[in-house]
Amino acid sequence: MNNFRTFDPSNLLCPVPAVMVSCASETARPNIITIAWAGTVCSDPPMVSVSVRKNRHSHAIIRESGEFVVNLVDEKNCKALDFCGMRSGKDVDKWQACGLTPMPALNLDHAPAIAECPAYLACKVRQVLELGSHDMFIGEIVGVQVREDLFEGKDLHLESAGLVAYNHGVYQRTAEVLGFFGYSVARPEVLERRMKQYKK
């Protein structure tokens, strides 16, 4: 039996997504905020949540525009991801500082996507919940684009992007594929055929 140590009640859900959220409004130039307090919250309609402290520069921008873009982050963009969590858009143009390029996001009026990221989810704010230190913005996903080279024919292989997760203070690359949804009950021939494609 495992031995356990009691730890302070704290945010130990791991791994969580490590993403760059981009935003802009009629009155604010585009900004980027790093978010690990994000999650998928509904399949239909497709919705994500991102939690942001009230005093963050991006909080007011998202409040004003009702829009944000969740940009997925791969290893190549990990340093920019960290930097955008360390500096405020009040002081720094993070696009310029990190060499990132804003590009129009599908179905949004203001918030741009980050052209260097492997994929983005364009979101419209449907609800805002005040939870304490953070406000949770619940966004409906209204547009998605993914880097062309992550497809094989019609199949999207996001697992090959080397996406970054946040794990209690560190950024970790997602690597080895352990199985696919349903693999524990798959027939042996299906298991073999499908797992083969992930052994690269």
Added chain:
Amino acid sequence: MNNFRTFDPSNLLCPVPAVMVSCASETARPNIITIAWAGTVCSDPPMVSVSVRKNRHSHAIIRESGEFVVNLVDEKNCKALDFCGMRSGKDVDKWQACGLTPMPALNLDHAPAIAECPAYLACKVRQVLELGSHDMFIGEIVGVQVREDLFEGKDLHLESAGLVAYNHGVYQRTAEVLGFFGYSVARPEVLERRMKQYKK
């Protein structure tokens, strides 16, 4: 410049946590449900959200008890994780089927933790939001325990647990540490000293 392909608006936030949520109530025996639609939503108080379809067996149990436990999952428990997402607690005792052991969770009355998992977060439901296909349970974290061997002295090294992420249809192990929170602006000597401990 990257080329992008437009994709249906869908749940493409990746990676997301792949966790086993355990629950029980006065009238229902303990059950386990696999959840990838989970996230950290607030730092203070520490809160997580888990989204569950209304027709799932665990939905009624969590509704009744107002409790759930988020169990982190490592490679060793990945097959059980998948299995618990494939079968219903109406038909199967998943604890027995997967060889998992319920153990009391801190500060909860009914929901047990899974003794074979590397860590758990005991949660009390503070809000339930009906979003569409899924109801989002927002839980305050009231108790945390972590496997003793993941500590070095007082320092918790969750990154060494090999936790599992869900990435658009597949389970992936979190592996190589790319950096720590703040590494993009760290002084060279701090960067070198801290990164050394992750090269194992």
